[in-house]
Amino acid sequence: MLHRMFTFGVSFLLAWTPLTVAAQIDATTRAHRDLTAAFIVGGRVAEIAVKPGAMVKAGQVLARLDDALAMAALDLARLEATSDVAVRVARTRLEIARIELRRLKATSPGSAESQLAEADVNLAELVVQQAEGQQELAKARFRQAQVHHEQHTLRAPFAGVVERVFAGAGQVLADQAPVLRLVHDEVLWIDADVPTDLTYNLRVGAAVKIVPKTSESDVTLAGRVMHLSSVVDAQTDTRRVRLSVTHGGKLLTGAHVSLHLSQTVADTGQGPETVHAN
Numbered sequence: 001m002l003h004r005m006f007t008f009g010v011s012f013l014l015a016w017t018p019l020t021v022a023a024q025i026d027a028t029t030r031a032h033r034d035l036t037a038a039f040i041v042g043g044r045v046a047e048i049a050v051k052p053g054a055m056v057k058a059g060q061v062l063a064r065l066d067d068a069l070a071m072a073a074l075d076l077a078r079l080e081a082t083s084d085v086a087v088r089v090a091r092t093r094l095e096i097a098r099i100e101l102r103r104l105k106a107t108s109p110g111s112a113e114s115q116l117a118e119a120d121v122n123l124a125e126l127v128v129q130q131a132e133g134q135q136e137l138a139k140a141r142f143r144q145a146q147v148h149h150e151q152h153t154l155r156a157p158f159a160g161v162v163e164r165v166f167a168g169a170g171q172v173l174a175d176q177a178p179v180l181r182l183v184h185d186e187v188l189w190i191d192a193d194v195p196t197d198l199t200y201n202l203r204v205g206a207a208v209k210i211v212p213k214t215s216e217s218d219v220t221l222a223g224r225v226m227h228l229s230s231v232v233d234a235q236t237d238t239r240r241v242r243l244s245v246t247h248g249g250k251l252l253t254g255a256h257v258s259l260h261l262s263q264t265v266a267d268t269g270q271g272p273e274t275v276h277a278n
Contacts, residue, residue: 081142
């Protein structure tokens with residue numbers, strides 16, 4: 001019997017084709033800067049200088065407390081700081097003591113009167129130093145009084161919009177009590193927990209498509225990656241990603257949006273099978 005032996009060799013050609021997988025991540029916008037403004041000191045509100053919706057500049061006065069006592073303390077501190085009478089009197093007495101010492105050294109050197117005059121000079125020098133030190137302390141108290149008085153005026157730390165006012169004129173506030181809310185929302189931030197696999201292609205400065213969850217589905221915005229967390233949340237396998245978006249009035253603070261991200265993976269394709277017979 002004629003036996004034929006066939007040996008079949010099978011080879012596979014693996015083809016790696018890039019495949020882009022799209023994903024949407026839900027997130028919420030927040031203002032670039034959002035501050036509840038308050039006075040450091042307590043007191044009676046003398047004036048609320050702005051209303052909700054007002055656009056304010058950095059440094060603009062927002063509110064004032066009654067500053068009558070603070071102003072009186074400031075005026076007193078100014079007088080003490082600018083008065084040099086005590087220093088001038090001390091220096092004059094020192095000069096008189098030196099003149100007397102020179103006279104006694106010339107007329108009766110080494111005498112008890114000369115030694116006493118020398119002690120008077122030393123004492124007068126100490127009095128001058130004391131008076132000069134007191135004047136420096138008065139200047140420091142004046143600067144302190146200036147700061148305390150300024151704390152009765154609430155100014156905008158940045159340009160923005162007054163979102164809400166919590167206090168009114170005549171109201172007595174404790175220190176740190178909320179006065180108003182100031183928001184800078186021309187630039188919004190978006191913090192999102194993104195699956196780790198979708199973050200490998202992201203870089204700081206990269207553009208990300210942002211779609212507001214509104215009825216106007218055709219509105220899209222371009223955000224920029226500001227920060228990529230270097231730590232993966234082990235429980236959720238996500239990384240925190242922060243984006244900034246300049247929206248031109250198309251987004252509100254606290255709005256729900258979708259981040260459109262893409263992931264490039266390798267698609268394995270099976271090549272032709274080749275059979276060899278022997």
